[in-house]
Amino acid sequence: MKGIHPVHLPLPFPLRIANAYLMRDEEGWTVIDTGLNYPPGQAAWHEAFARHAVDPRMIRRIVLTHAHPDHYGMAGWLQSLSGAPVALSAGEAAFARAQWHADSHAHETIATFFGAHGMPPDLMTTVAGDIAHLRVMTHPVPSTVTHLSAGEPLIIGGREFTPIATPGHSDDHLVFYCARERLLICGDAVLIKITPNVGLWGWSRGNPLAQFLASLDRLATLDVALALPGHGPPITRFQERLEELRDHHAERLEAMEHAAGSGATAYEICTAIFPLQELTSHQIRFAMAETLAHLEYLAKQGRVEAIEYADGAYSWRRCGSWSVER
Template sequence: MNDIREDIIEVPLPLPFALKVVNCYLIKGKNGFTIIDTGLHTDQDLQVWEEAQAKHGWSWNDVEKIVLTHYHPDHYGLAGTLQQLTNAPVYLSRTDWGQAQFFFGRKSDMPERMAAFFAEHGLTEDWVKKIPGHLRSFHSWVEPHPEPTWIAPGETIRMGDRDYQVIHTPGHADGHLSFYDPERQIMIGGDFLLPKITPNISLWPGADPNPLATYLSTLDKMKKVPVKRIFPAHGNAFTHYRERIAQLEEHHEARLQLIAKYVRDLGEPTAYDVCKCLFGDRLSIHNLRFALSETLAHLEYLRVKGKMDLFEKEGTKRYRCKVD
């Protein structure tokens, strides 16, 4: 746990998958603390929050509010439990509350919808069968769900002793929010912008139909915001804000060119065929789900741009490069 500013405390929480750690934050004020993102509902993550209390001298009763950047389990998972412990309101976007229920609600058919979606795009039956159980395994990481209070872009929210602007930064998640202190030019960015890795941009059934276009639009919008330091969910706080945006724009342009090459070389591939070219065929079910969804996001971007045709052949959807 690191004191990054007098009022901002980083709380790194362990994750049982490849990212290893998610950075959550405490913002200290005269009247109490704000928690930003929560980690997963695991004994380990709850223990780290208790260690943060011992180190920094606060209790659950000192928490004024809990604020979430987005609905993904490593950010959302402990929100309901922490709400029960603190009696504090949990703030998030209405969009991402809906996404949390869609992906992780006990009555949701999203696990079956996603399995069918991936099957249409060429995922083999042995993997397709694993998708519903894999998604339902997240229930224990996100329950109980919190009772939400909505926040929306354009509003301000008091965290600690300062007012932060609420900014919609979608792409990684449809309702993703970042929080900006214009006086200090500080941003708490969740997964919007990460210093070393590329935020996953995924196409899911029932969500944004062109998430890469959305994310690139977000990057273009956000490069105009003067930011001296950004506090991300993965990796250290950093200052090369506009440089990092440019790097991510270049990354996606290169990835689009590479995907177009694979489609030309393969002829009429499925998205899963392209995914294997990009990421190999030795992924875990967790990583495969993200790899295939990210491949689809790039393919759909190219299709909408008029660079690809999407058609059905022998029961699966396939892509074909258009002739210039």
């Protein structure tokens, strides 16, 4: 689309590529999402600057859909080149402070949370190390941050966009909708080749899968001809993709409910659903969080229940089933 330049940023894990976008207007350039801060990512940005004749000092704003590291990670680095403020929702800014600042212990919180749900200790240690390593690739963190609010119009690249809250993939994810051009910049709210990860983490708010499905309903009210996602190719069959995502989660919920049976840990259920032996520790972490999000959703529907033991561990069972004794 005219005036919107995608930047494909390499990632050091199987997702491989994150999409950022450069948009120009009379006042300068806006960057939407940033990638992960490590040398190949920096090289990709310098190549994009050269290709589109961008002087980084002409970047006037860095806008983030959410604060996961593959979208937030280079925000501080780009700010150091440009002096531009970083803009994201207040909730995502708070998440970034808690998760990515140098004194964060979030990696330990996640490992402990997963351990309570059956993850083996050696894998807990690996997962904590993976997250701590990712934290390094979000530094330097931005020093100047402004907050975006859903519903408050935003001019980017000469177009008027409306930020829309789409929680689920992250607690305070935003997408940006230009009604005049039927254009949506959708971050990780909707992806075409893979399903957005919807996970329950040690810090997650409430029932993330319910939030995600409600976000899909909200997005279904929009007239979208083209959606530009955070990963993968542009989406031109937007409504059809929303239906595919709903169907995927309905099937996954049935599989999770069946796997819970008369009693199993979330890790055991995760092992039954996902081919963990084929996955990296990075992928296993997301599979575990997704399993827990689906179990939480099922629990709210009265289809499964969590059993807490005296030692702080948990298992899950289908409602009406006998529990396995510990």
